[in-house]
Structure formats: structure tokens, C-alpha cells
Amino acid sequence: MLESLVWVFYFEWMRNVILRTISIVVGILAVVAATSRSTAEIYDASTFEPSPFICPSDHSTNLTVFLELQPGAEKVRLSIPRGYFDPLLKLRDDTTREGQVLRVHGERFTPWPPELLLKRQEGPYVGILLTDYRPMVTVAEHFATQVRGYTVADVPDFNAVDSILGLETLVSDAPPYRDPETSVYNDTELYISRNSSGQITDVITCKKPGSIPYPGCRHYMESPLVDFDIDYSLKLLPHWQHMSRNARAFVSCITSNFL
Numbered sequence: 615m616l617e618s619l620v621w622v623f624y625f626e627w628m629r630n631v632i633l634r635t636i637s638i639v640v641g642i643l644a645v646v647a648a649t650s651r652s653t654a655e656i657y658d659a660s661t662f663e664p665s666p667f668i669c670p671s672d673h674s675t676n677l678t679v680f681l682e683l684q685p686g687a688e689k690v691r692l693s694i695p696r697g698y699f700d701p702l703l704k705l706r707d708d709t710t711r712e713g714q715v716l717r718v719h720g721e722r723f724t725p726w727p728p729e730l731l732l733k734r735q736e737g738p739y740v741g742i743l744l745t746d747y748r749p750m751v752t753v754a755e756h757f758a759t760q761v762r763g764y765t766v767a768d769v770p771d772f773n774a775v776d777s778i779l780g781l782e783t784l785v786s787d788a789p790p791y792r793d794p795e796t797s798v799y800n801d802t803e804l805y806i807s808r809n810s811s812g813q814i815t816d817v818i819t820c821k822k823p824g825s826i827p828y829p830g831c832r833h834y835m836e837s838p839l840v841d842f843d844i845d846y847s848l849k850l851l852p853h854w855q856h857m858s859r860n861a862r863a864f865v866s867c868i869t870s871n872f873l
Contacts, residue, residue, distance in 0.1 A: 655735050659849035663868050664856040667723040669867040670695055678734050680710040681840060683746035692744070697725030700836050713745035720846055722855075725862045735828050740846045742861065747841040750814045757804050757819055779852055781805040781818065801825035807858070816858055820848050833857055839869045 673694045678688040689710065698716040699705060717726040720738035730737060747753055777783040783805050807816035821829035835841070835858065836838040844861050 615762040623775070657738070657847075657849070659738075659847070659852075662738055663721050664852060664853055664860075665722050667777065667843065667863045667867075669863075677705055677709075679714055680708065680748075681714065681744060682710050682712060690869060692840075692868050695725065697728075700731065701728045704781060713743060716742040716744070718742055718844075718864070720850060720857065723864050735847075738846070738850060739842050740857070740861075742842055742844050742864070744840050744842045744865070747836065747843075750817055750834065750836055754804070754806050754814050754817045756804075757817065760802070777805075778859045779805075779854060781807055781854065807854075807855075816854070817852070818854060820851060822840060823848065833861070835861060835865075837865050838871065840865065 673695075677695045677696055677699070679694060680693045681692065682689050692714070694714075694716065697720065700715070700717060706852055718724070718740040719726050720740040723740070724849055726739055730739075744848070748756075754839065766782075783803065801822050802824060803820045805816075805818040805820070806814050807818075809815050815835070817834040819834075820831040823829055831848055831851055831854075832843050832845055833854065834843045842861065842865055843858055846857060850857070
């Protein structure tokens with residue numbers, strides 16, 4: 615009899631523990647869901663106010679960073695205001711790296727406020743990666759083979775048309791690329807921009823709406839000294855020309871001026 619009572623009390627205790635655990639988990643999920651919704655709704659892209667980037671005149675806080683893009687090649691020297699770096703990143707002057715990420719406010723390309731580093735979805739955050747890429751036409755070809763059912767030999771024609779926002783996008787009867795291992799179709803769109811001579815100057819890949827919680831774009835460009843790409847919300851794609859101009863001005867400023 616005593617043994618039976620012990621088991622009854624044990625099972626009742628376990629039931630209460632399980633119920634409390636479920637309640638806690640449900641509560642956490644509810645908070646996460648509410649936070650995700652509120653975070654997604656905080657930033658309204660219609661409030662975006664673009665303005666031209668101007669090189670800062672005060673260089674007292676600048677850090678010198680060297681990019682070693684190719685083994686044995688001459689390093690690229692950058693002079694960058696400290697505010698563009700992640701404050702948790704302990705960099706010293708004359709540091710050599712293969713690439714560098716900078717954190718930027720997309721409207722004026724000023725440093726992203728450090729107090730908002732954990733809230734990048736709540737504003738026009740732009741990440742800049744300075745590194746070394748292949749020529750833009752090769753970058754476009756690479757993504758074209760992933761986005762559409764092109765082969766590399768077919769891609770140079772691009773079969774592109776002016777589609778949205780002054781950008782060209784690939785059109786093809788071929789289905790989207792499908793991963794042979796997962797059978798998942800590609801969830802990325804590819805856009806390109808050309809200059810008056812027909813050369814590709816910008817390559818932009820964007821996640822399709824609804825593919826992930828916060829779809830974004832990767833915008834690839836090149837400059838005489840360093841290649842780079844910028845990462846921003848899909849909501850800001852209508853401002854791609856502003857992003858392109860300011861990113862180029864910014865990179866020109868830190869790679870060639872005041873060095």
C-alpha cells in the first residue's frame with residue numbers, strides 16, 4: 615500500500631513538472647513570436663531618407679587596416695574611422711586581414727550606432743564587406759547558374775530585360791535551380807546593372823519575400839583597389855542606386871584619400 619502511494623505521489627509530481635515546463639516553453643515561444651513581430655514591424659522603409667556620403671574631415675580616430683587580397687600581392691591600405699567597426703572587435707593600427715566587415719547606417723553611410731548593433735532589423739542597417747572578388751561579369755555568371763537553369767556557357771548572353779527599378783533580371787524558360795541533394799528550389803532573385811558601354815557594374819542577389827524572416831540583398835561592386843559587397847534589407851532594394859553611389863564614394867574615401 616505504501617509503495618503504491620509513493621508511485622502515485624511520484625507520478626503526480628512528474629505531471630506537475632511537465633505541465634510547468636510546457637507552460638514555460640509556451641510562454642517563451644509567445645514572447646519570441648511577439649518580439650519577432652514587433653521587430654519586423656518597427657522599421658518602415660518608407661521613412662528612408664537618403665543623402666550623399668561625405669568623407670569625414672576628422673581623422674583622429676581612424677584605424678589603419680591592410681587587406682592582403684592575394685598571397686604575395688601588394689596590400690591595400692585602408693584608413694577607416696573607428697566607429698565603423700564592431701565595438702567588440704579589438705583591432706590595432708596596421709592590422710592585416712583578408713577581408714573587413716564594417717557597420718553602416720544606410721541613409722548617410724555614417725557609422726551604425728553601437729547601441730543598435732543587436733537591433734539591425736529595426737532600421738536601415740548596411741553591412742559592408744571589403745574583400746577580393748572576380749570580375750563582376752564572372753560574379754553574375756556564378757549566381758546565374760544558381761538562380762536559373764543556365765549552364766556557364768549560356769550565361770554570357772544573360773537573356774535579360776529591364777524589369778524593375780532600372781535593373782535587369784534573368785528571364786528564362788528554364789526552371790529555378792534545384793539543389794540535387796535537398797530537392798529545394800532556389801529562393802534567390804538575381805539583378806544586374808550595366809553602364810552605358812554595356813559592362814556589368816552591379817550584381818545584386820535578393821532573397822524572395824517570405825523565404826526567410828528577414829529577406830535581404832547582397833549588392834556586389836568593385837573599385838580600382840578593392841572589391842566589396844553591401845548587405846541590406848530587401849525593403850531597401852528600391853534605393854539600390856543610392857546604395858551603389860554611397861558605397862562607391864565611401865570605399866573611395868577610405869582607400870585613396872588621406873593616406
